[in-house]
Amino acid sequence: MEGLDTLTRSLAQRTPDELAALLTRHAEPLSRRPAPTRLRELAGALWSYETLHHTVLHLDHPRLHLLAATARISQGLARSAAPVPAAPTAGANYQSLMAHRLSFPDLATEPVPADDAFQALGAVAPGPARDAATTALELLYADGLAAPTEDGAIVVPPRTPQLLAAHDLGVFTPVAPCFPETAAPQALAPAAASLRDESQAAASALAAILDRLLAALAAQPAALRKTGGLALREIKRLAKAAGTSEARTRLLLDLVLAADLVALKRTPAGITAVPTGAYDAWLAEAPGDRLVPVLTAWTGLWAIPTYTPFGETPTALVRGEDRHAPALRHALLKALASAPAGEQPPRLPADLSLPAGPSGAPDHRPDLPALLDAAAWHRPLAVVGEPLAEDRAAHILDEAAFLALVAHGALTPLGHALLAASPADPEVLGSYLRELLPPPVGQAHFQADLTAVVPGAPSAPLASLLSSAADRESEGHAVTWRFSPASVRRALDAGHGAADLLTALAEVSAAGPLPQPLTYLVQDAARAHGRMRVLPTACCVRSDDEALIRELAAHRTLQALGLRAIAPTVLASARPPAETLEALRGAGYAPALESETGTASVERPTGHRTGVTSSGPATAPLTLARRLLSG
Secondary structure, three states, X not given: OHHHHHHHHHHHOOOHHHHHHHHHHOHHHHHOOOOOOOHHHHHHHHOXXXXXXXXXXXXXXXXXXXXXXXXXXXXXXXXXXXXOOOOOOOOOOHXXXXXXXXXXXXXXXXXXXXXXXXXXXXXXXXXXXXXXXXXXXXXXHHOOOOEEOOOOOEEOOOOHHHHHOXXXXXXXXXXXXXXXXXXXXXXXXXXXXXXXHHHHHHHHHHHHHHHHHHHHHHHOOEEEOOOOOEOHHHHHHHHHHHOOOHHHHHHHHHHHHHOOOEEEEEEOOEEXXXXXXXXXXXXXXXXXXXXXXXXXXXXXXXXXXXXXXXXXXXXXXXXOOOOHHHHHHHHHHXXXXXXXXXXXXXXXXXXXXXXXXXXXXXXXXXXXXHHHHHHXXXXXXXXXOOOXXXXXXXXXXXXXXXXXXXXXXXXXXXXXXXXXOEOOEOHHHHHHHHHHOOOOEOOEEEOOOOEEEEOOOEOHHHHHHHHXXXXXXXXXXXXXXXXXXXXXXXXXXXXXXXXXXXXXXXXOEOOOOXXXXXXXXXXXXXXXXXXXXXXXXXXXXXXXOHHHHHHHHHOHHHHXXXXXXXXXOEEEEOOOHHHHHHHHHHOOOOOOOEOOOOOEOOOOOOOOOOOOOOOXXXXXHHHHHHHHHHO
């Protein structure tokens, strides 16, 4: 209780921005609990076992060592300070013996002088160890994993000894190991310009794949299985539409769901995945800004979508339960970032089978055991002793290469920008991506062979216009569309007039007037369009009595049905059968419902079910912080 009081007082001394930053860092575990209404409740949530378990996975080597050492000292002080209970009397019952046993304090509750904690780490004298321990203590305070008393002592969560008792943390190492520790002099890393070019090409390809994937979902929402997740046929369909592999389609689907570009919607036929309203705003953004929410979502994803454990069926759009994945992902990127400039990490043996790289061929990866050794310093509990760590790391690196964060086994400048950004302030990432990816192109070059070429990433309006009247034919540094009679007819079916379509295409032409073959194609398609008409109708009213048919067509009460005579004995209604029947009966007639085979149908009332409504958006961290501090 005293520890929670100390933490509560510490939280009360923060500014709203500082408390909001704390809430943002712990957003994932705190979202699984009721929102706190008082600072005391927030302190209890931060020191709950579930939150602690999640948070310690993201502690680096110095913070974890300092927290564990302080907890051990605090537990020892608590045991020595507690009065020894009287021994049970002879013949005491089981309950008395258990009460005597449980009366010994086993939780850390005593404040620990900071110098005692530093001494346990061998960090008393000035130097790297002392600097690392001091920085670690400040970060523990900032994260709410420790709280200072008025005299400067350290209070840690009481469950920390239980949480860390099973982990062998090894010897305190104040400085992160460099990856690799030794590198062959002749193995030079790719030049910075080469890494940037590789990252730019991969990021451009990623933006195009995302565009096609979300467009395919917008055109035909994907249905989920009753047991959850997408069926394999849906993944294959979307992978074909996006132009990438099924594994990477699963990755992108999970990312766009986490980035709120796609939502799961309940319909009478089941649950479907459809783009959200944020997708429309996303379409209007520049290519670089489009990637920001997707890459940010990858850092916190509780899954490795391209990795499927043995015996499980690969799927997508399911709630991830791999809480180690974000910490392992961060540790690998941090280890790659520590590689000295001018050196290249040692490579894996050429005969080692790994998943294909972004181009479809096996990508060059660093030596995974050496990389994991370096990564263990950054997130010890997510790396050390974890089963299948190498296999999981290989898939994470493959995802990072596909997302333009890693190239040739080295971290790209985009990867460095992602590490420097924070979920609360992704502007560092957005600024770099806007510089990395050129602005979208708003004009096209129309050719006499009925193609339109866009030298770069097309803007959303240009892509929409060309896709409405032509078929996208190729991707790459330039995007090509091809016009055909069928594609132009598609535009005319969508409501374009020939003159309007030619005017719109001429406005986006980079070389002036449109080629004559394209103009002739549109005009020829327009002359043949509409020579026959399809009448939209919801149902028909049939009667052998032609006089009754004429009476119904002229009936003023039935004007809302939009009845039109299409034969002497048939009327077309613009309203569905149920509404048409109701209106006819309301006007005093006695119609019967007929099936598709011409026989009378028995009308049965349909059952209605209420869909699950989603809860509102989570409270903004800054708003919650101000509310807690004002209470």
